[in-house]
Amino acid sequence: MKRTGWIIYNGNLPGNKFLDFAEMIQTAARTLNSKAEIIKNNDLLSLLTTSSLGLLSETSLPDYVVFTDKDIYLAKQLEYLGVPVFNQAKAIAVSDDKIATYQKLSKLQLPIPKTIIAPKIFHTGSFDERIIDKAIKELGFPLVMKEAFGSFGEQVYLVKNKQELDKKLQLIGNKPFVFQEFVHTSYGVDIRLQVVGDKVVAGMKRRSADDFRANITAGGRMEAYTPSQEEEELAVKAAKAIDADFAGVDLLNGDRNQPIVCEINSNAHIRNLYECTGINAADYMMEYILNKL
Structure with missing residues (x-):
């Protein structure tokens, strides 16, 4: 059966990076014979009444939604309407709140900065x-x-x-x-591992010559990276800690080379990862979603 999907992104944000992420997922869906439509979050208004909840849209609901935005209220509305959403609203909400993320990780005794x-x-x-x-x-x-x-x-x-x-x-x-x-041992350096389901599908190391942050948008440079088994296992555990189906997990290098979780990004953009490694995480994400359905 041919599955239909929505790929939702934030239509109010400037630049093309958010649309580009959605388009990468759409292309991956087509490759797997799934028709996925890209929709702005502000084109889907949630309606609540005493007797029902729904959307102010004449379009039929899809078989699944890939949510690349942080509009957790819209994600939750779609879940209430019975649509499988990837990632779910609860995962997006925890990922978006760094305090909630650290609390989840600490509860499971996963390594984090004090x-x-x-x-x-x-x-x-x-x-x-x-x-x-x-x-x-x-x-x-x-x-x-x-x-x-x-x-x-x-x-x-x-x-x-x-x-x-x-x-x-x-x-x-x-x-x-x-x-x-x-974490002084990781000044200007971190590792981004893309987790999909139970595995790491791609990784890159990011370095900055003049900033303690290694983000590419902050001037960092990237190189393909093959993680250790310990790093892979930690990244998967971190993604599961926030109930994410897929996520970009950022690791720091602690004392004695111990990996430490810095952040978890439920809606991590994958263009830089693709350009760095040649691996398109969108293919793995869509395969995971369609198999899950």
């Missing part, structure tokens, strides 16, 4: 100096301050002293964030 969750403050509140002193005592300088929500290495700051810390607190304001141990 992390202190900053207490929530409201707009008119101020940060308690005692909290700052405890964070400095526990982590020392330099330390990382990382906002809960952010992509492409943004909203992540390396702080070298108390003066810089105070400035970042002013910048962050009342947004949720963490204080985090700086």
